Amino acid sequence: MRIHVVRSGGFSGIRMEGEVDTGRLPESVAEELRTLLTEANFFALPSDLTTLTRGADQFNYEVTVEDDSGQVHTVTTNEAGIPPELRALAHTVLRGSRTQSDE
């Protein structure tokens, strides 16, 4: 399963992008990500979960998952609209990609 995350906006405006293949991750991390996707009911989520809100400097997120059967789904959301499970998932993927890109 491939998970792709794009985070844009925020105070810095710096676009961060990361992708993981769960088959290449330590099993504990892969299991954590699968659990988050299941709990979020990811493939049933609307593709746009953006919550219109006042405010500024909030992150925008785009999460794309392709499972092992080839099913692909993308959810676009933001700080005010993101479900907690997706927030945790996005964080893990972006952090993991950040250190991976160091090699």
Place this chain on the structure above:
Amino acid sequence: MHTRHPIECIVPPYVLRSIQANGTPAQQVWAMRTLTNSAQFRGQRQVLAEIAPLALAPRVVGKRRMIYDAEHGFILPGRLVRSEGDPPTGDPAVDEAYDGSGHTYDLFSEIFGRDSIDGRGLQLDSTVHYQSSYDNAFWNGQQMVYGDGDEDLPPAERLFNRFTLSLDVIGHELTHGVTQYEARLVYWNQPGALNESFSDVFGILTRQRALNQTAAESDWLIGAELLTSNVNGKAIRSMAEPGTAYNDPILGRDPQPGHMNDYVNTFDDNGGVHINSGIPNRAFYITARELGGFAWERAGQIWYYALRDRLQPQSNFQDAATATYELAGELYGSGSLEQQAVRTGWAEVGITVGEVPQPEPGPVPIPQPVPGKGCLPVAASVLDPVLRLGRRRSS
């Protein structure tokens, strides 16, 4: 050359008293400037003594700061940890949020006569320790929120420090609140980039004033303390040289343009609001450098009144240029150094403002009176100050 009769420059005292009593702070400042800049009044200390205290006295209820701790969760506002008047807690994030929102409040209050975010003493709520390893600060429409950056990672892996560490970042976030109550610039494309730019402008002015820095002394960097030594960069943004703040293997390169020729069209970042803000940021920087001295005194004042009285939700860069140019003329005189500096600032980023239209062949135009520095022709000076510096809406 025609010499204007002195009487044309005099705003009758009864009009000034009316402006004092009923005018906005902008009108009060205008009234005082008109007096202080007019030769007829130089030395008339009695008049100045009568006007100045009233014109300068900010109508302040007082600052009310509340700092909350999200304890690394995402429930806002979190647990109240420091209220107005409480002593420091010893938690740097809490105390920086407290002090920083105080400095920002003071800038708006003491320099622009504004009582808090809404102009009516709104309580200033800030939450720190938002989530964990959260590389951001934001305004959510009601309050300021700060993450700890990468403080949970080993120092060698950290890119961002906690977001309360830069005073200009705190000023930036609080100013988003001011904008929400005033111009209400929509957070998309050019109006959004203006929204961002005003936050950087009053953020850096908060820092400059706290450090007592002139325009020449400031580094004009936004978020200089946020980046750790692991990042190849000096700050998040450079108002003086947009596009030069960082160039790093992980964070990429500062994408900010400093000229309309390099304007970035994108769907990311709400249409590039943190990217194209480099253009109006640099216009402000150049204006302030042209004028010299403390940037909050003249350049800041012009930009503040534009935000408060002239701009609207859909205003674009050209609208901001026109508004600041016109305000500079109204506050300091048509053709004044201040107005020329504003024109230069925008011209340097590729936005033309204030050019005299080419005369067209046809009927001879009716001559219009030209106001001098701090001195308006009689009709304008007596009847129009409230209209000319009038607020955009009546609320």
